[in-house]
Amino acid sequence: MAQFGQNDDSVVVIIGSGAGGGTLGNELAQKGVKVVILEAGPRTEIQDFVNDEWESFSQLAWTDARVSSGSWRVAHDFPNLPAWIVKSVGGSTTHWAGASLRFEEHEFKVASAYGGLHGANLLDWPITKADLDLWYEKAENKLGVTRTNKIPGLPGNNNFKVMEAGARKLGYKEVHTGRMAINSEPRDGRGACQQIGFCFQGCKSGAKWSTLYTEIPEGEKTGNLEVRPNSHVAKIEHDQTGKVSGVVYFDEKGVEQRQKARIVCVAGNSIESPRILLNSASNMFPDGLANSSGQVGRNYMRHMTGSVYGVFEKPVHMYRGTTMAGIIRDESRNDPSRGFLGGYEMETLSLGVPFMAAFLNPGGWGRTFTSAMEAYPRMAGMWLVGEDMPQETNRITLDAEVKDKHGLPVANVHYDDHPNDIAMRNHAYRQGAAVYEAVGATVTYPTPPYPSTHNMGTNRMSEKARDGVVNKFGQTHDIPNLFVSDGSQFTSGAACNPTLTIVALAIRQADHIATAMQRRDI
Amino acid sequence: MREVDPRTKFSRRFLLKAAAAAVPTAAIVSATGLSIDDAWAEGGVLEPSTMKTLVKVARDIYPHDFLGDVYYIAAIKPWNDKAAADPQVKAMLEDGVRRLDQDAKDRHKTTYADLGWEDDRVALLRGVQHTDFFNKVRSDLVVSLYNQKELWPKFGYEGSSAEHGGYLTRGFNDIDWLPKA
Numbered sequence: 239m240a241q242f243g244q245n246d247d248s249v250v251v252i253i254g255s256g257a258g259g260g261t262l263g264n265e266l267a268q269k270g271v272k273v274v275i276l277e278a279g280p281r282t283e284i285q286d287f288v289n290d291e292w293e294s295f296s297q298l299a300w301t302d303a304r305v306s307s308g309s310w311r312v313a314h315d316f317p318n319l320p321a322w323i324v325k326s327v328g329g330s331t332t333h334w335a336g337a338s339l340r341f342e343e344h345e346f347k348v349a350s351a352y353g354g355l356h357g358a359n360l361l362d363w364p365i366t367k368a369d370l371d372l373w374y375e376k377a378e379n380k381l382g383v384t385r386t387n388k389i390p391g392l393p394g395n396n397n398f399k400v401m402e403a404g405a406r407k408l409g410y411k412e413v414h415t416g417r418m419a420i421n422s423e424p425r426d427g428r429g430a431c432q433q434i435g436f437c438f439q440g441c442k443s444g445a446k447w448s449t450l451y452t453e454i455p456e457g458e459k460t461g462n463l464e465v466r467p468n469s470h471v472a473k474i475e476h477d478q479t480g481k482v483s484g485v486v487y488f489d490e491k492g493v494e495q496r497q498k499a500r501i502v503c504v505a506g507n508s509i510e511s512p513r514i515l516l517n518s519a520s521n522m523f524p525d526g527l528a529n530s531s532g533q534v535g536r537n538y539m540r541h542m543t544g545s546v547y548g549v550f551e552k553p554v555h556m557y558r559g560t561t562m563a564g565i566i567r568d569e570s571r572n573d574p575s576r577g578f579l580g581g582y583e584m585e586t587l588s589l590g591v592p593f594m595a596a597f598l599n600p601g602g603w604g605r606t607f608t609s610a611m612e613a614y615p616r617m618a619g620m621w622l623v624g625e626d627m628p629q630e631t632n633r634i635t636l637d638a639e640v641k642d643k644h645g646l647p648v649a650n651v652h653y654d655d656h657p658n659d660i661a662m663r664n665h666a667y668r669q670g671a672a673v674y675e676a677v678g679a680t681v682t683y684p685t686p687p688y689p690s691t692h693n694m695g696t697n698r699m700s701e702k703a704r705d706g707v708v709n710k711f712g713q714t715h716d717i718p719n720l721f722v723s724d725g726s727q728f729t730s731g732a733a734c735n736p737t738l739t740i741v742a743l744a745i746r747q748a749d750h751i752a753t754a755m756q757r758r759d760i
Numbered sequence: 761m762r763e764v765d766p767r768t769k770f771s772r773r774f775l776l777k778a779a780a781a782a783v784p785t786a787a788i789v790s791a792t793g794l795s796i797d798d799a800w801a802e803g804g805v806l807e808p809s810t811m812k813t814l815v816k817v818a819r820d821i822y823p824h825d826f827l828g829d830v831y832y833i834a835a836i837k838p839w840n841d842k843a844a845a846d847p848q849v850k851a852m853l854e855d856g857v858r859r860l861d862q863d864a865k866d867r868h869k870t871t872y873a874d875l876g877w878e879d880d881r882v883a884l885l886r887g888v889q890h891t892d893f894f895n896k897v898r899s900d901l902v903v904s905l906y907n908q909k910e911l912w913p914k915f916g917y918e919g920s921s922a923e924h925g926g927y928l929t930r931g932f933n934d935i936d937w938l939p940k941a
Contacts, residue, residue, distance in 0.1 A: 287922075288920070289919065289920035289921055289922050289923075290919070290920060292903065292907050393932075393933060394933060395927075395932045395933050396931075396932065396933060396934065396935040399933065399935050399938055400935065400938065403938045403939060407939075431926075431928075432922075432925055432926030432927075432928050433926045433927040433928045433932040434921050434922050434926035434927070435921055435926070435927065436920075436921070436922070442922035443922070443926070552761075552937045553761055553763060553916065553935075554935060555761075555764075555916065555931065555935075557917060557918070558918075558921075558927040558930070558931060558932040559926075559927050559928075559932035559933070590912075590917060590919070591906055591912050591915045591917040592903070592906050592907045594906075595902050595903075595905075595906035596902055596903065596906075601898075603821045603822060603898055604820075604821070604823070604882060605823055607822065608822050608823050608824050611822075611824070611906075611915065612824065612826075612915065614915045614916055614917060615763075615764065615915065615916025615917070616916075677938060677939060
């Protein structure tokens with residue numbers, strides 16, 4: 239395994255090791271580029287994962303201080319946990335469910351497709367679906383996505399079968415066990431899914447793709463990639479010409495370290511990435527790095543979400559097998575006649591008893607609540623995930639008071655639901671309930687949003703420098719050797735899960751960076 | 761379909777944790793019969809009567825009639841240590857219980873724990889549900905109660921599955937009552 243000196247200013251430093259950072263690191267290493275990945279969390283391997291929701295949460299989740307505000311219910315229910323994302327090598331690819339869907343064509347040009355929408359900061363991406371399709375193909379092949387590359391779909395579990403039966407009765411057409419980055423048969427040295435459940439707690443069989451045991455070890459094998467866990471980045475530094483020159487971080491012992499760099503790529507998720515750029519403010523860049531547009535931290539998106547749990551007379555045991563075991567895609571189209579713009583997916587979801595108690599109806603108590611809990615074995619569940627509208631005022635800022643253990647200002651996550659988000663959620667609640675009622679649900683529970691797992695848009699891509707933070711390759715408009723490599727690049731959020739798009743953009747960005755380095759452009 | 765056996769299988773460790781040293785061995789053996797009074801026989805920084813009321817409050821917040829007191833006791837017991845470590849916590853709990861008892865006395869001429877109908881006790885809880893006392897007790901309880909592995913089978917939940925090879929051959933797709941698509 240490679241070890242690079244802190245004064246080696248020829249390396250590319252990537253902050254974060256998840257879907258964006260981990261993929262980019264391996265792709266660059268395969269092309270002969272020297273890479274140091276700084277990961278804030280520890281290296282937790284497959285054998286360390288536990289099938290226990292709260293224990294796993296302590297092991298993997300980012301629980302450093304954050305604060306939240308705004309009208310979204312999460313700010314009320316979980317004021318210090320606005321997002322449920324991971325602080326560990328592999329980032330949120332250890333925790334993700336595996337759903338791997340491509341954006342639709344219109345979702346790359348929302349300003350054109352949706353027209354003006356009051357309060358929404360809509361902007362077309364500087365790339366089209368056609369630009370990204372080639373990279374989506376590479377990403378699907380890398381992840382081994384089912385229903386692509388002749389890989390069969392996963393078998394449906396009980397939870398899926400209930401949703402599928404209800405969907406058919408309602409006349410929904412596009413219903414299947416999903417396009418999942420979970421092996422339905424052995425592939426790439428990893429086995430097939432054992433239907434363990436606990437996909438959110440780290441896959442114990444390794445059937446689900448995670449950079450932790452794919453990209454990162456592959457990159458390390460080249461001798462070009464060094465991953466430094468427990469390295470919490472404080473700020474990015476720049477030279478007198480305004481180009482970034484290195485990264486300051488705290489190591490495991492809390493000692494300040496400084497790694498020089500030829501290029502810096504920020505991939506710390508849509509909350510931490512803008513936080514780092516804002517915390518890197520200097521005399522030359524008083525509003526933070528790459529922020530001449532004032533858009534760093536703005537347009538925070540977290541998807542319209544919610545869940546519906548249906549209770550039946552007979553057992554379901556929804557927790558058995560793949561957590562996200564199937565999908566209904568019929569509502570993902572853009573059809574304004576439903577009373578909102580954009581669309582949403584319906585995807586099975588299950589929680590164990592401990593998390594069901596915490597998330598079914600946060601704050602709920604008494605017999606209504608316990609009656610729902612006692613129906614647990616007879617419950618089926620689905621997650622509703624749809625496009626939320628980017629708003630300038632939904633943003634990550636540095637909190638004026640709260641500091642982390644290193645003395646750095648923490649992120650404030652402000653989010654107000656747009657009326658379009660609320661209309662979509664209400665529609666999705668009705669349709670979700672209808673799916674279960676069609677096959678005999680006696681009760682349904684419209685469950686409020688969980689802390690955000692899909693965090694997007696806070697360093698958006700734009701054609702013009704004044705509209706956003708990065709260009710079509712994730713390169714910041716202001717600083718040529720500073721890149722953004724995670725979901726914070728998203729100009730809009732689309733209806734589907736973001737990971738495949740993050741991976742596709744990372745593969746594409748690696749190609750761009752390696753070429754530019756060869757040409758000595760950067 | 762393979763259903764989950766809801767019968768209780770107590771581990772010795774769980775019983776020791778729940779009952780601690782306060783309870784005679786005989787009571788541990790018949791743990792499901794563990795009474796609220798027995799559990800606090802040894803005392804602690806909080807008065808047994810305070811703990812007894814808190815256990816009753818816990819059951820009234822999350823009433824599951826198929827759960828014996830032992831689970832609620834296990835969920836509430838850690839407050840004794842927290843109260844010992846922090847006088848503010850101790851005061852919050854004692855004041856909260858005192859308020860409930862006072863409300864019970866004003867309205868029903870008895871203590872909270874001795875008030876016979878759950879509905880009447882729940883009405884008193886609604887009166888304090890925006891207090892720090894209620895919120896802290898409830899938000900702690902939603903974890904300390906439902907995170908007890910020993911009660912999961914009663915909710916038809918099987919817990920960790922990787923060590924059993926997952927559910928691939930253990931009923932992940934064994935549902936047999938759905939209408940034909």
